[in-house]
Amino acid sequence: MVSHQVPSLAVDVPVSDTTRRRVWPRFLTSEHPFPWLAPITALILAFGVYPLLYALWLSFFKRNPITRMNVFNPTWNWGKLIADERVWGAIGHTYLYTITALLIELCLGLAIALLLDSDRKGYGLLRALMTLPLVVPPAVTGMMFLLMLDGSFGVISTGLVSLGLWPPQHPILASGSTALAGVLLADIWQWTPFMVLIMLAGLRALPKEPFEAAAIDGATTSQAFFRLTLPMLSKIIALAVLIRGVDLFRIYDYVKVMTDSGPGTATETLTSYAGTIYFKNADFPYASTISLFTLLLVIVTSSIFIKLFKVRF
């Protein structure tokens, strides 16, 4: 928290020093926000908005793979996108991944936050440790789980097999039916702490009185949780789900590192498909089209969510 002491202005700001005040040109000392906002606006326009419009423009061109020329053909890529079965598969994987991860991370996060919400000695350290996964580079997390899930020498796989919980002929990341779950595991490990932190902040900000009143009225712990804690946390939960959901939707790092969309296309998401089209086919207009389509889905889905749950920043 920032301290709210009022500084001693008489010392800090020389009032009668007119020579110093004349140094600044007029537009810098006026109340107009232009000089304050101009630098970031320029940067975002040049490297954020312009590329977006450029991507839209690019999506109207058809790439000829032999001559490597782009020919203007506004409906080609968008038509191809709708007819492309891999796009529909990728949409399915993206939504499946996003929703599953959100549900697990939210429930786990809330449970762990309730568990760690104690003022007793040592819990501060546990909460601090819990933040560490958040700052591991996602590519490193992907590598970590790639090693641990490896079919022949990964510690998780070997452990599960030796405990008899997993058939040995069925490596997690190399099988189409379980590869997405393996990628999810990395995501859950890294981002459950995000939910834990936000839920903890929410829990700590809750007023004490309703809980004391409920205890006097003889409410059980579960009643207090479902009737008081959850409703009072709903705003924070919606906010956390929105922020996390948008990030989940553009998942790229784990998929690229752990499975590279495979085996086959079992873990192909929209962004990883766009990456494949870019790197392997060098079809830049079509890669742009898929990326823009991803953005479109993010906007539509998050708008619906914001309207539905009245999320406010």
Next chain:
Amino acid sequence: MQETFWQKRLRDVAAVLVVGVFMFPLFWWALTSFKPTSAIFDKDEIIWFNFKPTLVNYAVTMLGKSRAELAIESGNTFGIGGASSYDSRQTIIDSLIIAIGATALTVLLAVIASYALSRMRFRGRQAYLNWILSQRFMPPIAIIVPVVFMFHYMSLLDTRLGLIIVDTLINLPIAVLLMKSFYDDVPVDVDEAAMIDGASRLQIFWRVVLPMVKGGVAATAVLCFIFSWTEFLLSLFLTNSIRTLPVKITTFVTSTGSEWGFIAALGTTAVIPSFIFILLVQKQLVRGLTLGSLKE
């Protein structure tokens, strides 16, 4: 609802277990970095700790020694051969330059802009804030192809400056909204009192308000550093010879086999700066992750 003695102990045990589960991958990763290659792949040595710890993995990635050299020194010739492209010293330096550069640029721009967004009342202010927020939600993949073309024309492709610019772009929305929330914590009375005394906006900003949000600037800088340090997609698309750590690590996975010892050593190294920094800004982390809308 008071907990009984046994409920307290149950909570303690469960809490330690859960945190332990989340710490295990980090522990395992660090452990792997000290294993000789044979121990990583040998079935009998995978779960147990019956291996001789070695610093070979760090010597290769951090000191640039070739494995052949080390093998001959130690008399162990298992897995000899392989190029010395695992030397990662330049990568670490490049990563640091990029992360520090992007952090400095982001903080500089955000500190100025968010002061105006916090203090000045002008038409379209809320719309502008929403526009900044919407930039946070844009997937980088949506702009990456045109950015590659742009950078090609501007000779920024595969340069540190280019990555600094795009990292700044990605971090700006978070930094601006976070800094605005710190400015909002300082009462407007402070500005008004200074204004009555005849100070200009720039003087109020530089001499009165900015010193009061120093802690916030530090927290913003740390978060920006971590985001740039861990960034993967932009670096993958925009660079070829200059690599940041997360991308460099993935190049150790080859078609002829993965160098897990080196990957783990470099991964452990990559994680350390983030850990040190994050412990410094524990208090502001939640605020940063929720773009300033939630305070702890």
